[in-house]
Amino acid sequence: MEKSIRTRIVIYLIVVVICIIGITGLPRTYEQLKQNVANRIQLGLDLKGGTHLVLQVHVDDAVNVVTDQALERLRDGLQNRKIAYSDIRKTDMTHILVKGLSQSDISALETLVNDQFSDWTVESVPGDPTARIVSMKASAVAATKRDAFTQAVDTVRRRIDALGLVGPEVAQYGQPSDYEMVVELPGLSDPARVRSVIQETALLELKIVRDGPYPTREAALAAHGGVLPPDTELLPGQPDSSANAAPGTDVWYVVNQVAAVTGRDLSSAQPSLDVNGRPDINFTLTRDGAARFAQVTGQNVGKQLAIVLDNRVVSAPVIESQISDRGQIEGTFTTQQASDLALVLRSGSLPASISYLEEETVGPSLGADSIRHGVWACIIGFGAVMGFMLIYYRGAGINADLALILNLVILVAAMAYFGAVLTLPGIAGIILTVGMGVDSNVLIFERIREEIRAGKAVGAAVAGGFEHAFRTIFDTHVTTVVSAAILFTFGTGPIKGFAVTLTLGLVANFFTSIYVSRLIFDWELARRQKGAALSIGI
Numbered sequence: 001m002e003k004s005i006r007t008r009i010v011i012y013l014i015v016v017v018i019c020i021i022g023i024t025g026l027p028r029t030y031e032q033l034k035q036n037v038a039n040r041i042q043l044g045l046d047l048k049g050g051t052h053l054v055l056q057v058h059v060d061d062a063v064n065v066v067t068d069q070a071l072e073r074l075r076d077g078l079q080n081r082k083i084a085y086s087d088i089r090k091t092d093m094t095h096i097l098v099k100g101l102s103q104s105d106i107s108a109l110e111t112l113v114n115d116q117f118s119d120w121t122v123e124s125v126p127g128d129p130t131a132r133i134v135s136m137k138a139s140a141v142a143a144t145k146r147d148a149f150t151q152a153v154d155t156v157r158r159r160i161d162a163l164g165l166v167g168p169e170v171a172q173y174g175q176p177s178d179y180e181m182v183v184e185l186p187g188l189s190d191p192a193r194v195r196s197v198i199q200e201t202a203l204l205e206l207k208i209v210r211d212g213p214y215p216t217r218e219a220a221l222a223a224h225g226g227v228l229p230p231d232t233e234l235l236p237g238q239p240d241s242s243a244n245a246a247p248g249t250d251v252w253y254v255v256n257q258v259a260a261v262t263g264r265d266l267s268s269a270q271p272s273l274d275v276n277g278r279p280d281i282n283f284t285l286t287r288d289g290a291a292r293f294a295q296v297t298g299q300n301v302g303k304q305l306a307i308v309l310d311n312r313v314v315s316a317p318v319i320e321s322q323i324s325d326r327g328q329i330e331g332t333f334t335t336q337q338a339s340d341l342a343l344v345l346r347s348g349s350l351p352a353s354i355s356y357l358e359e360e361t362v363g364p365s366l367g368a369d370s371i372r373h374g375v376w377a378c379i380i381g382f383g384a385v386m387g388f389m390l391i392y393y394r395g396a397g398i399n400a401d402l403a404l405i406l407n408l409v410i411l412v413a414a415m416a417y418f419g420a421v422l423t424l425p426g427i428a429g430i431i432l433t434v435g436m437g438v439d440s441n442v443l444i445f446e447r448i449r450e451e452i453r454a455g456k457a458v459g460a461a462v463a464g465g466f467e468h469a470f471r472t473i474f475d476t477h478v479t480t481v482v483s484a485a486i487l488f489t490f491g492t493g494p495i496k497g498f499a500v501t502l503t504l505g506l507v508a509n510f511f512t513s514i515y516v517s518r519l520i521f522d523w524e525l526a527r528r529q530k531g532a533a534l535s536i537g538i
Contacts, residue, residue, distance in 0.1 A: 005526060008519050016406065019413035040416035043186060044423035044497050047371050050186040054358035055156070055198070057179045061352035062148030063093050063141055070117065071096055072258065074134065077116060083108045094136040101130050109134075148352050149179045156183065156198055156354075169496070180357065186421070198354065205259035206327070208296065209304035209316055213239065213251035220252040231257045235306065237313025253313050255306045260296035265289025271338040274328070279338035283327050290325035298322040374427035381431050382408075385438050393445055396536040399520045400441040403512040407437050410508035415501065423497030433505025436480070440513035443469045445536060452536075462521045470514060477506050 023040060027033035071090050078085060078098075086100025101109060109132060110122045119140035125131040136144075149172075157170040160183070173182035185194060210232050214220035220234055221227075228234060236250040269283040285293055297305065297319050304316040307327075386404065389397035411433060415422060448465030456464065481503055488499035 005519065005522055008515075009523070012516060012519065016409065019409050022413035022416045023409070041412070042419060042421045043371075044184075044421045044426065044494060047374075047422060047424060048186040050184065050361070051194070052358075052360040053183040053185075053195075053198075053356060054173055055181050055183060056355045056357050057149050057152045057181065058353045058355065059145035059148045059179050060093060063136070063144050066144050067094060067096065067136065070120065070134075070136075074098075074112075074117070077112050078109070081108055081112060083112070091133070094141055096134040097125070097131060098134065099128070099131040101132060106130075106132060145179065146176075149181075152352060152354065153181050156181065159198060160185070160194070195356070205308040206261050206293070206296075207255040207257075207259050207306045207308055208300050209306050210254045210256065212253040213237065213316070214253075215249075215251060217252050220254060224254070228254060233257045235308060235311060235313050237306070237316065253304075253306055253316060255308070255313070259308070260305075261285060261289045261293050265292070269342045271335070271342045272328075279335045280328055281338055281342045285325045285327070287325075293327075294322055294324040370424050374424060378427065378431055378434075382434055385434055389438065389441065393536055395524075396445055396448075396521075399517055399524075400438070400445070402520060403441065403517045404434060404437050406516055407433065407505070407508045407512045410511070411501065411505045414504045414508065418504075420500045420504070421497055422501070423494040425494045425498035426501040429498045429501035430505060432502060433509055436477075436506060437509045437513060439476075440469075440473050440509060441517065443472055444513065444517065448536060459525055462518075462525065466514065466518050473510065473513065477510050481506055 023037060024033055025036035025040070027036050067090055071088070074096060075088055077083075078088070083105045084100070084102065085098050085105065088096065088098045091097045098109060113120055113122050113134060117134070119137050120134050121137060123133045123135055125133055153170060153172065157168075160168045160170060168186070169182070169184040171182055173180040183198065210229065211223065212220060214223065217234065217236075232254050233256075235253050235255055237253055239249065239251040265285050265288065267284045267286045267289075269281055272280055272282045274280045301319050301321060303319055305319050306313045306316045308314070382404070386397075386401045389400040389404075391397070393400065408430070411430065414420070444465050446465075447469045448461050451461035451464040452458065484499040484503045484506070488496050488503075491499060
């Protein structure tokens with residue numbers, strides 16, 4: 001036997017061993033073997049069971065936030081430049097009305113907007129020469145919505161990944177203008193908890209308390225003559241021991257409208273226990289956030305600091321000294337709630353609210369039924385193909401069947417090594433791979449037949465058959481891989497599973513049909529007597 005054939009045999013045997021180890025690990029018992037295989041082959045939602053969600057991101061919320069921030073900046077800019085006005089307010093999602101301007105102040109307003117508000121324009125108001133509308137540009141509105149959706153998808157993905165779920169899928173769904181995302185969670189055992197974590201806005205704000213707490217909203221308003229002080233707002237919260245409120249009812253705080261720091265200034269958040277052993281959350285601020293927080297707390301020692309989550313005061317401790325980069329959120333949390341809240345704060349607050357459009361649950365029994373039918377389809381299809389190759393191509397059919405078996409072994413091992421998720425369409429991709437493998441062998445065998453009919457020796461016919469079929473097999477595999485790549489890029493869960501298994505199967509098939517099959521022919525020819533016929537169904 002030639003040295004090159006021995007070398008190739010050793011290389012291919014090493015490949016087989018590596019593949020078997022990837023699928024089975026190194027089990028010592030049969031039970032361990034089953035467990036290893038189950039752990040290495042990850043199943044998708046349609047096979048393992050789980051939850052399928054379609055979420056709507058309300059991107060208009062993000063536009064409203066940008067407009068609110070622009071309103072505060074514009075108000076400060078007008079005051080700094082001493083531009084007189086009678087009223088300034090937001091009229092809708094993208095417009096700010098400024099009234100009572102003189103002609104010179106209108107020019108100053110236009111200069112201010114041009115200098116500091118690149119995404120806004122100044123427009124006149126019909127019938128009121130002293131008023132101007134500051135409008136957000138259409139391009140800025142579109143960019144804000146697009147960025148809000150992208151951030152929401154990334155935030156949801158980080159929150160789900162932090163929960164430790166296996167094989168989750170988060171992607172855009174429908175048309176880009178719909179601002180919808182699909183979330184697939186295979187093997188999910190607690191969908192209520194995940195829904196809560198996904199939908200939680202978790203907007204953290206630290207605000208100075210001006211007054212309160214009051215037992216009712218009406219009492220808070222009455223204490224200020226029915227009108228809140230400028231630049232303040234009224235927020236509900238849980239009563240502490242000093243509040244004169246019935247248990248289970250809300251109290252009300254008058255707080256600064258502008259937060260000292262927000263959740264965007266967080267660098268980390270971890271669940272912990274307070275001095276009394278109750279669950280709470282420790283947080284750390286970024287450098288810029290810590291600098292602002294230190295300034296605000298230093299100027300307000302002795303006052304209450306409201307820790308606000310989603311427009312609700314969870315606690316309002318007294319500032320005893322200047323605080324810089326660390327703080328603590330205390331409240332009536334359970335251990336699970338503290339852990340989930342810390343997770344949400346670490347992953348970032350959602351830029352817009354989210355609602356559920358669709359929810360479907362796939363039971364594990366349905367997935368098991370799909371696996372059983374899929375496996376039987378593979379076995380029947382694979383057996384029929386192997387039988388056909390043996391009958392039609394005789395001895396060469398054994399060559400093709402060995403290549404097909406190795407093809408499947410490499411495919412499954414690659415999925416195990418790469419952590420690919422097997423879905424029901426993925427099983428269809430495996431079956432399609434078997435068909436592609438047969439097609440490749442048929443092309444090679446038929447070319448060999450033609451060479452033999454043309455009068456060439458068996459060795460030359462085999463070499464010519466592989467040489468002439470190579471380009472056709474290469475072209476078909478490349479074009480199919482390109483199609484699979486497009487499916488993977490634009491598809492979701494099950495479609496991606498089909499694309500992955502098809503791609504891995506095509507790569508494995510190209511290797512086995514061109515190189516492994518050629519090795520088997522060369523080995524067979526090396527041990528035959530010169531001039532002996534080749535069993536290839538002629």
